[in-house]
Every structure is written in structure tokens, then in C-alpha cells.
Amino acid sequence: MVLWGPVLGALLVVIVGYLCLLGLLRQRRPQEPPLDKGSVPWLGHAMAFRKNMPEFLKHMRAKHGDVFTVQLGGQYFTFVMDPLSFGPILKDVKRKLDFVEYAEKLVLKVFGYQSIPGDHRMIHSASTKHLMGNGLEDLNKTMRDCLSLVILGPAGPSPDASSWREDGLFHFCYNILFKAGYLSLFGYTKDTEQDLLQAEELFTQFRKFDRLFPRFVYSLLGPREWLEVGRLQRLFHKTLSVKENLEKDGVSNWIAYMLQFLREQGVAPAMQDKFNFMMLWASQGNTGPTSFWALLFLLKHPEAMQALREEAARVLGEAGQSFDFDVSALQRTPVLDSVMEETLRLGAAPTLLRVVHDDHVLTMASGEEYRLRSGDIVALFPYLSVHMDPDIHPEPTAFKYDRFLNPDGSRKVDFYKAGKKIHHYTMPWGSGVSMCPGRFLALSEMKLFVLLMITHFDLELVDPDTPVPPVDPQRWGFGTTQPSHDVRFRYRLRSPE
Numbered sequence: 001m002v003l004w005g006p007v008l009g010a011l012l013v014v015i016v017g018y019l020c021l022l023g024l025l026r027q028r029r030p031q032e033p034p035l036d037k038g039s040v041p042w043l044g045h046a047m048a049f050r051k052n053m054p055e056f057l058k059h060m061r062a063k064h065g066d067v068f069t070v071q072l073g074g075q076y077f078t079f080v081m082d083p084l085s086f087g088p089i090l091k092d093v094k095r096k097l098d099f100v101e102y103a104e105k106l107v108l109k110v111f112g113y114q115s116i117p118g119d120h121r122m123i124h125s126a127s128t129k130h131l132m133g134n135g136l137e138d139l140n141k142t143m144r145d146c147l148s149l150v151i152l153g154p155a156g157p158s159p160d161a162s163s164w165r166e167d168g169l170f171h172f173c174y175n176i177l178f179k180a181g182y183l184s185l186f187g188y189t190k191d192t193e194q195d196l197l198q199a200e201e202l203f204t205q206f207r208k209f210d211r212l213f214p215r216f217v218y219s220l221l222g223p224r225e226w227l228e229v230g231r232l233q234r235l236f237h238k239t240l241s242v243k244e245n246l247e248k249d250g251v252s253n254w255i256a257y258m259l260q261f262l263r264e265q266g267v268a269p270a271m272q273d274k275f276n277f278m279m280l281w282a283s284q285g286n287t288g289p290t291s292f293w294a295l296l297f298l299l300k301h302p303e304a305m306q307a308l309r310e311e312a313a314r315v316l317g318e319a320g321q322s323f324d325f326d327v328s329a330l331q332r333t334p335v336l337d338s339v340m341e342e343t344l345r346l347g348a349a350p351t352l353l354r355v356v357h358d359d360h361v362l363t364m365a366s367g368e369e370y371r372l373r374s375g376d377i378v379a380l381f382p383y384l385s386v387h388m389d390p391d392i393h394p395e396p397t398a399f400k401y402d403r404f405l406n407p408d409g410s411r412k413v414d415f416y417k418a419g420k421k422i423h424h425y426t427m428p429w430g431s432g433v434s435m436c437p438g439r440f441l442a443l444s445e446m447k448l449f450v451l452l453m454i455t456h457f458d459l460e461l462v463d464p465d466t467p468v469p470p471v472d473p474q475r476w477g478f479g480t481t482q483p484s485h486d487v488r489f490r491y492r493l494r495s496p497e
């Protein structure tokens, strides 16, 4: 027993020494971007990065310019901050930058899903078929019906629905979007009451996982949290299991198509369950938080709310009185489209990551050339480099509901940086090979929700002067941000006029 102390001590010294050596050995080579390893061996800048990602990156940009390599937890990340130089990274015609390698490791760790060859391509073709075009129209109708079911309940509006009720806006939006999204995509049974109860319970568990998610990805959970994450993973695998859900009706064509592919490739049912968990996460983790920001901005900007209500009355007409209006109306809502685009500009902050295969040279828009090192990760953070660039979007922190409208009311698509027209003027969905394949469904379900809420309900903040809450710093880099605290609001069903 007495011997263990020195042995463990020596082991620790060897590990720390090895990590320091790794850091010391790494030197900037000719033509490589400025290298900033940070002062802590192996961890590098991980603490400052996690504490406040946008502030950290701003600081690095001020120190090093538009391209720099930083050490974060033993891995080297090259951030490219100039959006005019994103093209070669996103197009990657030389096929030197790999999205799949990084994603495979992440989904194995987080969802337990072991990728198979071709599944990434298959997810995108399933989505092109069933989450866009004609396939999307059917799903929109299902989504509209599920939203009204969740909002009004299986028996329709209760007698006291026109009295004021109070809730946290974030909780309210996330809860409704999750339940409606889950039922629309993963199916329902004949017992609607039971389905709603199950969806409610699943949401409670989903939020527990969601709260742990950022620190789970960074491997920063304490021992109890590790156990909790394991329990939640098993619970999701079981609840979404293909065996248990054989009886369900209305499983979306999207999910059915993907599961059929996995079956045909001989993927075991237990692994299909894990795939379902991954898809639940991808499809439900962002729509609720984005809808929260949208409704909050509308409540804080009465002129935007008024413009939107006028558009809704114009587009929906008499049909707007009912919850089951024609979903084709979603194609005639430029004001709502601009509200959603502006909300995503302010609220969506994903990081786009690609693993460098073989050293190769990145040519920037300025003509400068940088050598990227094999094994490093190239990272883009469009929230800072695009969404918050005052050159592209004047007064970038302000919510302007008509920012994406031309004076004639059509959609505005012309934005400029340094006098040059910019292709990627917002990037809430990522871009290139990993661009969100659910973006059209996401937009229509959030638009349906906002339309239903503003046309059928009176809505107000409990404290109209309450400021927009700051972003929870843990959520930077993971899709749509979340507020650091909820905002109380009240709502009541409007009486028919």
C-alpha cells in the first residue's frame, strides 16, 4: 500500500511532463498561421475559451489577425475569421478538410451511435426527399396539427383558456416545439392523451441531457453527472427503441427512410435506437430555443409585432380564425421570414469544424497564403465573423425585424463587406457538407408556431421593462444559444372577433 503513493506521484509527473513536452515540441512552421499555445500545458486556452467564446476569439483576432491557431485541450484549432475567405474551406474542392471524421467521434461519445459507411450521405438524401419540397408539405400539415394538439390539448380549448396564464417563455416555447416536433417525426398512437404525457416526460429528460450537453462534449462532467448522462442515454435508447415503437402510426417518412437504410445495411436494432436518439437531438435541440428568441424579440419590439400581425391577417384572412389554416400560406410571409432570419442572426451561434487531412495551403481573399497542418482542426465561428460584423449588418446587436426586407417588401439578399457582395451573410445552418438538412422543416415549424401564437393569443411580458437576458456562456458554439435565465410572460386565448 505504502508503495502506491510514490508510484502514482511518478506516473503523474510522467503524464504532466509528456503533456508539457507535446506543447513545447509544437513550433510554428514557415507560412503557418500565428500559433498561440496559451500558458497552461495541454489545456492551452481551454478555460478562457469555455468561459466566453466570443470574447476570447475577439481578443485573439485583435492580437493575431484573421487567422490564428490556438491550443484547446491538447488539440490545435485554426480559426479563420474573415468571411470573404470562407469559400475555399466550405467548398473544399481539394477534399482535404473532413467533417465526417470529427462528427463520427462526437456522435459515438454523445449518443453512443457508431457510424457506418454512407450514413452521412444517406441522412442528407433522406432529408432532401422528405424535409424539403413536396415531402415537406405533408410534414407541415402534420406539424400544424401536432402544434394545435399540444397548444390546445386533445379536447380543444378549455373553458378557462381565455383567462391569463403565466409561464417562463423559454420553457413554454421549448416544451411546445419539442412535443410537437417529437410526435410529428417519431410518430404517435391512437391514445393521444398518453402520447402527450409521454412526450411531456421525454421533454423533462431531454432538458436534463440538454443542460449537461456542453460540459459532456468538453469532457468536464463530475462523477455523478457522468452517471446521470449514462442513465439518460439508456433512457433515450429505450424510449426511442425501434422494437418499442413498432406499434406507432405516423412515423415520418424521414425517420422511416433512414431506419430502412440502416436495417438494409445490417445495423443491429440496438444501434438503430442510438441513431434515433441522435436524430431526436438534431431535430429538437434548436427549434424551441430559436422560437423563444423570436417571441421575446417580438414582445420587446411592438412595431415588429404589429407588422407581423398585419401580415398574418392579410395572408391568412378568415382562415386565420382557425388553427388548421392552409400551410401554403407559409410561402407568402416576407415579414415573418425577415423576423426569423433576424432572430437566427442574433440567436444562432454554431461552430463549423473540419479536420485537416494532409498539410495544405489556404488562400485567403486577400491573397495571403497559410499552410494548414494535418491533424489540426479548421474552425469557423460565423456568429462573430458574420452575424456581428457591423460592416455587413449595421448596429449588429440590435433586433431589426425588417433587416432582411427590401423597401418594396421583398426578401433582401444583397449584403456587402468591404464593398464586396457577400455570399454567406448569415450562417445559422452551417454550410457546405454539414449544412443543416432540416432547415426548411425547422423554419416552417417555427413559423407555424409563431403564427399560431400571435394570431390566437394575447401575449405580454410580466415585466415589460425586463431586459433581454444575456446568453448562457456555456451555449456558445452549439447551435442556437439559450438565455442565462428564463423570462416570465402571460398568455390567453383571444376570443373570436
Ligand code: HEM
Pocket (backbone or CB within 6 Å): 103, 120, 123, 131, 282, 283, 284, 286, 287, 290, 348, 350, 351, 352, 353, 428, 429, 430, 431, 433, 434, 435, 436, 437, 438, 439, 441, 442, 479, 480
Ligand atoms: C432552428 C433550428 C435548427 C438550427 C439552428 C440547426 C442548425 C444546424 C447546424 C448549424 C448544423 C451543422 C452542424 C455542423 O456543421 O456540425 C445542423 C446539422 C443537422 N441538423 Fe439542424 N438545425 C435546426 C433544426 C433541425 C431540424 C428541425 C432537423 C431535422 C428535422 C435538423 C437536422 C439536422 C441534422 C440531421 C444535422 C446533421 C447533418 C450532418 O451530419 O451533416 N436540424 N443543424
